[in-house]
Amino acid sequence: MKKKLVMVGNGMAGVASIEHLLKLAPQKYDITIFGSEPHPNYNRIMLSSVLAGDTEMKDIVLNDWNWYKENNITLHAGHTVNQIDTKNKTVSTDTGMTESYDELILATGSLPFMLPLPGADKEGVIAFRDIHDCETMIETAKQYRKAVVIGGGLLGLEAARGLLNLNMDVSVVHIYKHLMERQLDQTAAIMLQRELESQGMKFLLEKNSDSITGKQRVTGLKFDDGTWAEADLIVMAVGIRPNIGLAKEAGMEVNRGIVVNDFLETSFPNVYAIGECAEHRGIAYGLVAPLYEQGAVLAKRLAGTETDGYHGSVTSTKLKVSGVNVFSAGQFADDVNSRSIRVQDDFNGIYKKVVIKNGRVIGSVLFGDTSDSSSIFSMIRNGDDVTGKEKEILLADDASGKGKSDVELVAAMSDDEIVCGCNGVSKSDIVAAINDKGCTSVGEIKACTKASGGCGSCKNLVEGLLTHTLGEDGVTTVKEGICECTSLGRDEVVAAIRDMKLTTSKEVMHVLEWENKEGCSKCRPALNYYLGMVWPEEHEDERESRFVNERNHANIQKDGRYSVVPRMYGGVTTPEDLMKIAEVAVKYKAELVKVTGGQRLDLFGIEKEDLPKVWAELGMESGYAYGKALRTVKTCVGSTWCRFGTQDSIQMGVDLEKKFQRMNTPAKVKMAVSGCPRNCAEATIKDYGVVAIDGGWEIYVGGNGGTDVRAADTLVRVKTSEEVIEWSGAYMQYYRENANYNERTSKWIERVGIDAIKEALAEPEERKALFDRLDKALSLLEDPWKEVVEHEELRKSFEKLAVNEQLAN
Amino acid sequence: MEQIIIGNYKDIEEKRARIVQVNGVEISVFKLSSGEIRAIENRCPHKGGKLSEGIVSGHHVFCPLHDWKIDMNDGVVQAPDEGCIATYQVTVAENGDLQLDPNPVLSDTSCEAS
Numbered sequence A: 001m002k003k004k005l006v007m008v009g010n011g012m013a014g015v016a017s018i019e020h021l022l023k024l025a026p027q028k029y030d031i032t033i034f035g036s037e038p039h040p041n042y043n044r045i046m047l048s049s050v051l052a053g054d055t056e057m058k059d060i061v062l063n064d065w066n067w068y069k070e071n072n073i074t075l076h077a078g079h080t081v082n083q084i085d086t087k088n089k090t091v092s093t094d095t096g097m098t099e100s101y102d103e104l105i106l107a108t109g110s111l112p113f114m115l116p117l118p119g120a121d122k123e124g125v126i127a128f129r130d131i132h133d134c135e136t137m138i139e140t141a142k143q144y145r146k147a148v149v150i151g152g153g154l155l156g157l158e159a160a161r162g163l164l165n166l167n168m169d170v171s172v173v174h175i176y177k178h179l180m181e182r183q184l185d186q187t188a189a190i191m192l193q194r195e196l197e198s199q200g201m202k203f204l205l206e207k208n209s210d211s212i213t214g215k216q217r218v219t220g221l222k223f224d225d226g227t228w229a230e231a232d233l234i235v236m237a238v239g240i241r242p243n244i245g246l247a248k249e250a251g252m253e254v255n256r257g258i259v260v261n262d263f264l265e266t267s268f269p270n271v272y273a274i275g276e277c278a279e280h281r282g283i284a285y286g287l288v289a290p291l292y293e294q295g296a297v298l299a300k301r302l303a304g305t306e307t308d309g310y311h312g313s314v315t316s317t318k319l320k321v322s323g324v325n326v327f328s329a330g331q332f333a334d335d336v337n338s339r340s341i342r343v344q345d346d347f348n349g350i351y352k353k354v355v356i357k358n359g360r361v362i363g364s365v366l367f368g369d370t371s372d373s374s375s376i377f378s379m380i381r382n383g384d385d386v387t388g389k390e391k392e393i394l395l396a397d398d399a400s401g402k403g404k405s406d407v408e409l410v411a412a413m414s415d416d417e418i419v420c421g422c423n424g425v426s427k428s429d430i431v432a433a434i435n436d437k438g439c440t441s442v443g444e445i446k447a448c449t450k451a452s453g454g455c456g457s458c459k460n461l462v463e464g465l466l467t468h469t470l471g472e473d474g475v476t477t478v479k480e481g482i483c484e485c486t487s488l489g490r491d492e493v494v495a496a497i498r499d500m501k502l503t504t505s506k507e508v509m510h511v512l513e514w515e516n517k518e519g520c521s522k523c524r525p526a527l528n529y530y531l532g533m534v535w536p537e538e539h540e541d542e543r544e545s546r547f548v549n550e551r552n553h554a555n556i557q558k559d560g561r562y563s564v565v566p567r568m569y570g571g572v573t574t575p576e577d578l579m580k581i582a583e584v585a586v587k588y589k590a591e592l593v594k595v596t597g598g599q600r601l602d603l604f605g606i607e608k609e610d611l612p613k614v615w616a617e618l619g620m621e622s623g624y625a626y627g628k629a630l631r632t633v634k635t636c637v638g639s640t641w642c643r644f645g646t647q648d649s650i651q652m653g654v655d656l657e658k659k660f661q662r663m664n665t666p667a668k669v670k671m672a673v674s675g676c677p678r679n680c681a682e683a684t685i686k687d688y689g690v691v692a693i694d695g696g697w698e699i700y701v702g703g704n705g706g707t708d709v710r711a712a713d714t715l716v717r718v719k720t721s722e723e724v725i726e727w728s729g730a731y732m733q734y735y736r737e738n739a740n741y742n743e744r745t746s747k748w749i750e751r752v753g754i755d756a757i758k759e760a761l762a763e764p765e766e767r768k769a770l771f772d773r774l775d776k777a778l779s780l781l782e783d784p785w786k787e788v789v790e791h792e793e794l795r796k797s798f799e800k801l802a803v804n805e806q807l808a809n
Numbered sequence B: 001m002e003q004i005i006i007g008n009y010k011d012i013e014e015k016r017a018r019i020v021q022v023n024g025v026e027i028s029v030f031k032l033s034s035g036e037i038r039a040i041e042n043r044c045p046h047k048g049g050k051l052s053e054g055i056v057s058g059h060h061v062f063c064p065l066h067d068w069k070i071d072m073n074d075g076v077v078q079a080p081d082e083g084c085i086a087t088y089q090v091t092v093a094e095n096g097d098l099q100l101d102p103n104p105v106l107s108d109t110s111c112e113a114s
């Protein structure tokens, strides 16, 4: 008969150990788990990113309800164990359940430490530990504005950052003069404070909390120096205490945590403790990496596999706040016997410190640039002797002094060592994914094991493991292709399309041996673009490979309805067109009519089925607000009206838009024309910008006003509007032929350099040849709205299938 | 088995879908490159994206909103994302009529039809 294994605590440490056990001895135990929280096991670390809005609650579940079912584990979620009877080997719960065990694991984690301040029981005073706390903060932020976080450590700062993202006004109270004093020295702490202040966080340092004010709900926090801070919400993040109440009552040996030996055994036979509740060699850890290591040892113990036990962990910490890179490990404070190497650059916000004692690295603090963290951490862990090479750790630029490469680092790791701390993935898990499941890229490893899918800081190590496992030759095959279906890059694919005269995606995927026969959502639109660019006449546009917006010629909204933007050349309209737009908006119940940032009108909330009718009734051309194509050409008033204007910018803009409308491009293209250097049309942040000067035009390229703002580079200065068009066409075609799919001109120019582009366009014959090729492509295009309106078979796909109520049999 | 006619085989283009509304549920009916028909609930388990507008590859469809990949054979979301949706049985009659069984097939007990 199977033995009965009972676990108290359904958290990260316990469940990780059970997962491990199931791999080693799937049939050995009948497993029952009790957990106080009404959730399956989730990734507590990621609560910070849920709070910050980067991740969703359901995406942090590590083992869903199904996992328990599939592994025949009985889970009692929402039941708290309140008694252990070690004599009769049973546990019982607050809900009246009793369960007997052969082996018992305690994995009860920690309790947040709540300062015993008068008023701490008021509404609005919480900790930051579980899903419930996280939900409370999100709800509170909808109604209230002022938040005070007590505690300037890791947890407090992550909570504060999250609350900032929830639009709260956040002050962090800290008892000491410096933030994160347990992980950072003064220098790093000051840099951190500066950075967080610039993100909008406020600090109340060296403040001792005295009491919490308010009637039922908190209104503020009083300090012992008589000052007071307003607060609608107080989050206490002042520390954690191992959750040992249950063990203590049962008479187990406890200290700060439940005392365990190297095999995670407590003072009672058949009872083990792991995770934050356990104390091993005097240390109760508060981070996940040690818990996974402990879990692996306990799993072996329970499976009856040989293990030489757990010998403690060296830990490192990182702050999970976007825009801030902080790393800390080991003993980072100086003492009489240690020496340290430091690099400090206040202007770039970089600080690095490595502490060395008896020739060995014993601790480090890195701020701003943490790229050396994995190599330094490995030196600390391995106790490498660095005598005579101390300075090279941080200072050497030559390869020899760069410390160890990621490949060497991972080679030195033990199999159980955790590579991905967020998801508890060990070196051996990743190696197994490479060897047994054939993973050959970081992406595949992420899909198989979740490694690098959390904060992403272990990506280098995962790459190192790939190289280490597959060998140098394997590395070439690891090269990332345009998507996961192929290892070929853009240039190779386009060359094959040209050289072998491939004219359909199907051919490309077949000839180039796509791993996934029909491609994916990444390569299919890309191939369709490349084919159309190389073979404008021969290639027939593949609607089924277009992204929804380009297939339905409108922008899909989050509710599945669409927005419609007709062209308004150069931002100029007429009363007649405005009336037409108004009529259609009323008739088809557009929920919102908005002037866009591109100088035209947008009708929102149109049903898919109505799109062809809307287009027909508007009788205007598509504005391509959805396409990888020419979007708008913004213009300013120019010389026809403006007292400063030197050229007719409106006409120039209208001409450009009429010339290049419908042009397919690797990524969207925006243009603008300003009538004088005051540049009211913002031409210098456009893909192609034109600014009038006295007697001519200045042409700018590669500007972007989106995610990464980039001021355009000057391409050339010309005299006439014909030249503006000519340069524009040549430049656009050169971009069409050379950029990666989905690469805006700004990124492309950063990659290849403006000089390369100037050179390519220098000769008039070259420009003409480019222009002619573009002209050919443009001549084959028709307005897509008109096409749909005129062709019944195209319209059909906008309609729903009709249900024939009569039953088939 | 209950069956209703929801149009004809030739109404749907290859690697494309058409939508049909049955008993208040929106269903997306796909024609795969193999010519086979698949029908699934037209609501991505992530944030309700209309799967009918997704890119079809083999028996998978990529949601147009955030690119989740869903297996149309069993409605299961592919790793690293998780979830599932209801699928429906469609048979093609000799005259091309598409006959749909409006009762969802749930391959996975944790997956509920709306």
Ligand code: SRM
Binding pocket: A555, A556, A557, A563, A565, A594, A595, A596, A597, A598, A599, A600, A602, A624, A625, A626, A631, A632, A670, A685, A686, A703, A704, A705, A706, A707, A708, A744
């Ligand atoms: C409608 C409009 C906002 C508005 O109400 O003003 C808009 C709406 C959208 N923009 Fe935009 N952008 C609009 C002007 C802009 C501008 C300003 C401009 O064009 O002068 C910019 C910055 C300039 C630039 O691109 O250099 C802009 C930068 C972006 C970006 C970031 C691009 C980048 O390279 O960083 C995206 C995301 C993307 O393309 O991946 C984006 C994506 C989007 C999408 C298409 C998001 C999507 O994929 O669904 C939005 C569609 C909303 C909807 O539901 O219809 N939108 N977007 C504007 C339409 C202009 C037009 O008439 O065509």
Ligand SMILES: Cc1cc2nc3c(=O)[nH]c(=O)nc-3n(C[C@H](O)[C@H](O)[C@H](O)COP(=O)(O)OP(=O)(O)OC[C@H]3O[C@@H](n4cnc5c(N)ncnc54)[C@H](O)[C@@H]3O)c2cc1C
Binding pocket: A008, A009, A010, A011, A012, A013, A014, A034, A035, A036, A037, A044, A045, A046, A047, A048, A079, A080, A081, A082, A107, A108, A109, A110, A128, A129, A130, A155, A158, A243, A246, A274, A275, A276, A277, A285, A286, A287, A288, A289, A291, A318, A320, A421
């Ligand atoms: C917001 C936040 C961010 C963090 N970030 C990081 C980070 O970046 N890196 C890092 O390494 N660590 C981080 N941590 C710490 C990490 O989450 C913990 O170290 C880890 O979760 C501990 O695992 P555990 O299993 O010991 O405890 P837990 O995950 O807390 O699990 C214990 C579970 O047992 C349950 N339980 C307790 N008593 C009973 C009982 N009597 N009966 C039934 N159930 C019971 C509890 O409700 C809890 O669900 C973070 C923690 C928080 C809160």
Ligand code: SF4
Binding pocket: none
């Ligand atoms: S900035 Fe653009 S992409 Fe972002 S919400 Fe506004 S319209 Fe949408």
Ligand code: FES
Binding pocket: B044, B045, B046, B047, B048, B049, B063, B064, B065, B066, B067, B068
């Ligand atoms: S709604 Fe489908 S992926 Fe987000």
